[in-house]
Amino acid sequence: MQPKITAKARCADREVGRISKVIVDPLSHEVSHVVVKEANGQGYERQVPVREIQQVVNEEEILLRCTAADFQQFPVLKRDEYVTIKDVEIAHLEDRLHVEPGEVLVPFPKLERDVPRRTFFANMTQAIGALIALPLVYPVLKYLMKPMYRPFDNSWFSVGNVQKIKKEGIGYQFKFIRGLKEAFMPEQKIEKNVWVVKATPEIQQAVYGGKDKKFYDEKGNVIWVNKATAPYIGYSGKCPHLGCGYKWRRTKNFPDGVFLCPCHLSIYDAAGRVLDGPAPRPLDVLPMKVDAAGEIKVIDIEYKAGVKDQIRLL
Numbered sequence: 001m002q003p004k005i006t007a008k009a010r011c012a013d014r015e016v017g018r019i020s021k022v023i024v025d026p027l028s029h030e031v032s033h034v035v036v037k038e039a040n041g042q043g044y045e046r047q048v049p050v051r052e053i054q055q056v057v058n059e060e061e062i063l064l065r066c067t068a069a070d071f072q073q074f075p076v077l078k079r080d081e082y083v084t085i086k087d088v089e090i091a092h093l094e095d096r097l098h099v100e101p102g103e104v105l106v107p108f109p110k111l112e113r114d115v116p117r118r119t120f121f122a123n124m125t126q127a128i129g130a131l132i133a134l135p136l137v138y139p140v141l142k143y144l145m146k147p148m149y150r151p152f153d154n155s156w157f158s159v160g161n162v163q164k165i166k167k168e169g170i171g172y173q174f175k176f177i178r179g180l181k182e183a184f185m186p187e188q189k190i191e192k193n194v195w196v197v198k199a200t201p202e203i204q205q206a207v208y209g210g211k212d213k214k215f216y217d218e219k220g221n222v223i224w225v226n227k228a229t230a231p232y233i234g235y236s237g238k239c240p241h242l243g244c245g246y247k248w249r250r251t252k253n254f255p256d257g258v259f260l261c262p263c264h265l266s267i268y269d270a271a272g273r274v275l276d277g278p279a280p281r282p283l284d285v286l287p288m289k290v291d292a293a294g295e296i297k298v299i300d301i302e303y304k305a306g307v308k309d310q311i312r313l314l
């Protein structure tokens with residue numbers, strides 16, 4: 001049972017306040033803390049770990065293990081260190097969380113500080129599993145993977161018109177449909193997206209460093225060159241961390257907006273540079289051209305996620 005956001009909080013000796021917010025771990029989707037607004041004194045909001053909740057009484061009241069004096073030792077909420085789940089989208093969170101309307105907070109994005117350790121153990125477990133299974137699955141894998149050894153698809157996709165872009169330095173999303181064939185599966189039509197920014201000279205410099213950017217096919221031949229002075233820059237819609245879709249969002253700390261990935265809260269500026277979070281590299285710039293009528297075309301290159309270098313997959 002989960003407490004309501006307005007539930008009373010009672011210590012062994014007296015009532016201390018009401019729950020005003022809850023804090024959620026975006027990875028486990030569990031409530032990690034309740035925020036209790038003091039009924040007396042300064043009216044501070046204090047972060048109480050859920051392990052301190054002894055009992056939830058009819059969702060209307062929580063009993064804390066501590067005394068009212070101990071309650072005063074819990075840290076005061078630093079609201080700036082959190083975003084609400086309206087600012088970030090966390091897949092399937094609603095399936096797990098049953099709290100009444102109010103603020104549900106997610107750390108922004110300091111929670112990711114312990115990712116390397118967690119990733120290390122997860123990777124090690126997977127690596128051991130893969131070593132044990134490899135002799136058994138290799139023949140099957142070889143068969144399934146065979147269709148993937150094919151030339152990269154360098155087709156151009158029309159995604160929309162630059163008239164949609166009203167302001168410099170802001171991310172605009174364009175969607176398009178492409179056919180994709182994964183290994184032995186029949187070809188599927190999937191919706192893809194690209195983010196396009198009308199670049200200021202500073203953004204051009206940050207992205208290209210004054211040099212045109214070349215793109216290559218699987219044989220190493222140049223297939224396209226993005227001019228360093230091109231007025232528009234397109235980014236792949238997949239986050240370089242683990243491939244989630246990200247959004248352009250205005251936040252308190254970034255009132256002009258940033259690219260914010262909801263999965264593990266990587267943040268990128270309009271030049272695609274990583275400002276925070278676990279992303280290993282900047283957003284992936286795509287080959288892009290704009291014709292005289294303003295129609296945008298891109299080559300939908302996909303790079304391997306989770307690594308520092310751009311390793312082309314598609």
Ligand code: FES
Nearest residue numbers: 239241242261264
């Ligand atoms: S997929 Fe992890 S931060 Fe985007």
